[in-house]
Amino acid sequence: MSDAVDMPPVAAPSIDRKSKTMPCNPYLRKLQRRHFLWFDVLPFVGTLTALALALVRPPTAVDLMLFLTLWLATGLGLTVGYHRLFSHRAFDTSPWMASLLLVMGSMAARGPMVSWVAMHRRHHECADHDGDMHSPVARGDTPRKRLRAWAHSHMTWMVAHDYPDTAHYVPDIIRNRDLMRQNRRYYAWVALGLVLPAAIGGLITQSFIGALTGLLWGGVVRMFVVEQSMSAVNSFLHLFGSRPFDVTDDNSRNSAVVSLFTWGEGWHNNHHAFPNSASFGLAWYPYDIGYWFIGLLRRLGLVWNVRVPTSDKIARRNSVGSTLGPLSASALQQEAGH
Numbered sequence: 001m002s003d004a005v006d007m008p009p010v011a012a013p014s015i016d017r018k019s020k021t022m023p024c025n026p027y028l029r030k031l032q033r034r035h036f037l038w039f040d041v042l043p044f045v046g047t048l049t050a051l052a053l054a055l056v057r058p059p060t061a062v063d064l065m066l067f068l069t070l071w072l073a074t075g076l077g078l079t080v081g082y083h084r085l086f087s088h089r090a091f092d093t094s095p096w097m098a099s100l101l102l103v104m105g106s107m108a109a110r111g112p113m114v115s116w117v118a119m120h121r122r123h124h125e126c127a128d129h130d131g132d133m134h135s136p137v138a139r140g141d142t143p144r145k146r147l148r149a150w151a152h153s154h155m156t157w158m159v160a161h162d163y164p165d166t167a168h169y170v171p172d173i174i175r176n177r178d179l180m181r182q183n184r185r186y187y188a189w190v191a192l193g194l195v196l197p198a199a200i201g202g203l204i205t206q207s208f209i210g211a212l213t214g215l216l217w218g219g220v221v222r223m224f225v226v227e228q229s230m231s232a233v234n235s236f237l238h239l240f241g242s243r244p245f246d247v248t249d250d251n252s253r254n255s256a257v258v259s260l261f262t263w264g265e266g267w268h269n270n271h272h273a274f275p276n277s278a279s280f281g282l283a284w285y286p287y288d289i290g291y292w293f294i295g296l297l298r299r300l301g302l303v304w305n306v307r308v309p310t311s312d313k314i315a316r317r318n319s320v321g322s323t324l325g326p327l328s329a330s331a332l333q334q335e336a337g338h
Contacts, residue, residue: 028163036158039109039190040227046220050213059217062204066197066218067225070107072263072289074193074226077104079263079290082113086173087120090278091294092305095178102182107193108226112186114173118164124275127238127250133161134234137251154235194219229261237268245273245317256287264288273317274309282314 050059059067081101084090093101102113110116119133126132136153166174173179182189194215201214241253252272259266259280264287267280274282281288284295297303309317 029160032158032160035111039223040155040158043109043220043224043227046216047224050216050221053213053216057209057213059213060205060210062201062210063213063217066201066214067222070193070197070218070222071226073104074108074222075229075263076290076293077101077106078108078110078226078230079265080293081105082110082116083120083265084278084290084294086113086179087117088276090276090307091298091303093297093303097297097302099178099182102179103189103192106182106186106189108230109190109193109223110227110230112183113179114166114170114183115163117173118166118169121169122164124272127252127272129249133157136235136238150235150239153238154231193223197222230265232258233262233265233268237266241266241269243269245269259287264290264292274313277308278306279308282309 081098082105085093085098085101105113105116111119123132123134128135128137134153134157136150173183197218198211198215201218202208202211204210205214237253237255237258238251239253241255241258243253250272252269254269255266257266258268264280265271267282267286267288270282271277271280278294279288279291281291284291294303294306298306
């Protein structure tokens with residue numbers, strides 16, 4: 001009996017976009033407001049505090065090392081774990097590796113994995129239409145309405161939103177006892193993402209102030225920056241950027257600049273064209289650190305069956321002719337081990 005996590009590619013559920021598959025109640029609304037306060041508002045306040053403290057005590061090399069390390073680890077947990085593995089089954093891996101990616105993603109405080117995946121699959125099903133919880137597409141053409149639509153997609157949708165029926169959207173994950181066990185420990189993993197940099201900062205500097213700045217830069221500021229980075233994918237990349245693929249039912253776009261700050265998530269139009277692809281850049285050379293990390297894990301034997309589109313599929317979907325030629329697609333397959 002294999003110990004691999006069996007993760008075949010999944011497609012968005014085929015249902016009426018307006019069907020009542022998103023139940024909500026006052027208890028869920030309360031949880032949403034509390035999560036928004038704890039992990040969106042308070043990190044913003046903490047970031048202002050860190051910047052104010054930096055005027056009298058600039059961040060040290062230890063602080064910056066903790067920030068960058070935790071930014072990378074939690075970001076990879078989101079893009080490789082939450083997004084490419086759990087949401088889209090872009091590769092297969094072992095139970096312990098899947099659990100590690102879940103923990104890394106949970107430390108970002110973007111919500112429990114099961115909830116995140118359900119909402120993301122709903123997003124693909126209803127992208128920029130009724131039912132998409134964070135679409136920035138304005139229901140009007142005035143500057144004020146456009147600004148409100150952008151603010152909704154970037155931040156305020158998290159205050160109160162309909163909640164996808166997890167039994168409908170993530171039955172594959174609900175059946176996995178190991179993942180559900182780790183998912184129930186979400187708040188413990190978030191706390192770990194704050195305690196760990198504080199402890200490391202304090203131990204390296206042997207001081208309370210080192211623990212405090214480690215908490216601020218490696219924990220709170222990092223959490224705020226990761227949140228803003230992921231929100232930019234929801235907001236900016238459905239308004240601005242290039243569209244090499246004609247994804248008919250949404251306004252998804254690509255941005256190399258956004259990719260720099262989102263571990264490769266900026267190739268959003270590519271992703272909507274090929275949701276089950278492990279590579280968002282659709283070649284080895286665009287900046288897609290999430291895919292490069294998957295490639296490293298594959299070489300170490302920790303992931304396998306890395307899924308990428310064939311050259312024929314890329315050519316058929318390419319709406320501008322030669323943006324990604326057959327050579328690039330073939331190189332991508334070779335890089336993925338196909």
